[in-house]
Amino acid sequence: MQFFGGSEISPSPPVPTASGNNAYVLYIFNRNGVCLLYREWNRPLKTLNSQQDHKLMFGLLFSLKSLTAKMDPTCVDKGNLGVPQLPGQGCSFHSFRTNTYKLSFMESPSGIKIILVTHPRTGDLRESLKYIYNLYVEYVVKNPLYSPGAPIRCDLFDTTVDQYVRGLG
Amino acid sequence: MAPAAPRSGEAIFASVEHVNSELFTLTYGAIVRQLLTDLEDVEEVNKQLDQMGYNIGIRLVDEFLAKSNVSKCVDFKETAEVIAKVGFKMFLGITASVTNWDAEGTTCSLILEDNPLVDFVELPDTCQDLYYCNIFSGIIRGALEMVSMKTEVTWVRDMLRGDDAFELKVKLLKQVSEEYPYKDDE
Numbered sequence: 397m398q399f400f401g402g403s404e405i406s407p408s409p410p411v412p413t414a415s416g417n418n419a420y421v422l423y424i425f426n427r428n429g430v431c432l433l434y435r436e437w438n439r440p441l442k443t444l445n446s447q448q449d450h451k452l453m454f455g456l457l458f459s460l461k462s463l464t465a466k467m468d469p470t471c472v473d474k475g476n477l478g479v480p481q482l483p484g485q486g487c488s489f490h491s492f493r494t495n496t497y498k499l500s501f502m503e504s505p506s507g508i509k510i511i512l513v514t515h516p517r518t519g520d521l522r523e524s525l526k527y528i529y530n531l532y533v534e535y536v537v538k539n540p541l542y543s544p545g546a547p548i549r550c551d552l553f554d555t556t557v558d559q560y561v562r563g564l565g
Numbered sequence: 566m567a568p569a570a571p572r573s574g575e576a577i578f579a580s581v582e583h584v585n586s587e588l589f590t591l592t593y594g595a596i597v598r599q600l601l602t603d604l605e606d607v608e609e610v611n612k613q614l615d616q617m618g619y620n621i622g623i624r625l626v627d628e629f630l631a632k633s634n635v636s637k638c639v640d641f642k643e644t645a646e647v648i649a650k651v652g653f654k655m656f657l658g659i660t661a662s663v664t665n666w667d668a669e670g671t672t673c674s675l676i677l678e679d680n681p682l683v684d685f686v687e688l689p690d691t692c693q694d695l696y697y698c699n700i701f702s703g704i705i706r707g708a709l710e711m712v713s714m715k716t717e718v719t720w721v722r723d724m725l726r727g728d729d730a731f732e733l734k735v736k737l738l739k740q741v742s743e744e745y746p747y748k749d750d751e
Contacts, residue, residue, distance in 0.1 A: 427711075429746035451747055458745055504630050505637045506711040507743075526631075533631040537624045544623055 419561045420513045427507025464489040574654025590684045607694045618703020626708040677731040688725045713741045
């Protein structure tokens with residue numbers, strides 16, 4: 397697939413500090429819960445089939461977002477738990493860490509959610525997730541053969557993301 | 566690490582690749598001309614331009630969000646300001662202004678002083694009902710729909726019809742809050 401244009405993707409990517417596989421899994425969802433992209437590099441244990449896995453992941457993040465926003469002690473507005481939030485209100489969480497992995501999350505105002513699961517000692521990946529969002533814009537959104545809302549079938553995007561994620565420290 | 570501050574429209578406009586503005590204007594003109602030949606009915610052409618704009622808008626919004634780093638706008642007033650100052654600047658190099666807020670803050674007017682699409686354009690008598698720049702209304706509607714705002718965008722003043730500026734009325738119909746998309750079937 398041809399890629400037209402050579403505009404610089406900004407922000408420029410964070411310098412990779414280590415080579416090799418530090419990332420385990422990547423998901424990209426859109427606002428309707430459709431899993432646009434699922435890549436795995438290191439996932440020995442698979443308990444669910446992919447449909448259920450995607451639903452679980454999306455549901456988890458949806459609930460976590462809602463919960464973290466409602467529990468915000470600095471927020472003036474006191475909505476009830478379970479009431480759908482208007483976009484723009486509330487804080488947004490960006491990662492959680494367990495003893496075996498760290499999950500980093502980014503959501504754009506247009507509802508594109510990027511989730512990256514890495515090893516637990518990874519630093520703050522917010523800039524990296526933004527860079528992946530920029531890649532999504534350049535290779536997927538600007539691709540005339542891609543229909544919005546459908547899973548991404550673009551080799552160039554896959555290889556670029558692959559290369560980038562492998563380079564993350 | 567603090568999140569990066571939003572970039573100004575000027576800065577982004579300077580950093581993206583530019584296309585020759587005459588090429589852009591003439592290409593758009595050719596599209597409108599072809600639509601008029603194919604569809605013959607001016608109302609149909611208006612609708613088609615709006616639909617094309619909508620399809621552009623739903624993709625444009627991601628590029629806008631990625632390049633400009635704006636965080637979620639708190640209310641519609643901020644949204645309108647961002648569209649006028651950052652959005653139009655970033656994609657077309659023009660600055661729009663926002664005026665005419667109504668009492669509830671749900672309707673405003675976007676005024677474009679100059680408009681690269683209409684260079685060299687004159688509307689003939691047979692096409693006086695044509696909204697030549699109707700693609701803009703579709704783009705704004707599509708983009709805002711992707712950030713959960715249902716809007717209605719209409720033209721109030723059109724320089725090709727003899728007015729002194731381009732004025733778009735943007736009305737917020739409702740804000741759609743996020744809903745859990747899966748049905749509870751398990």
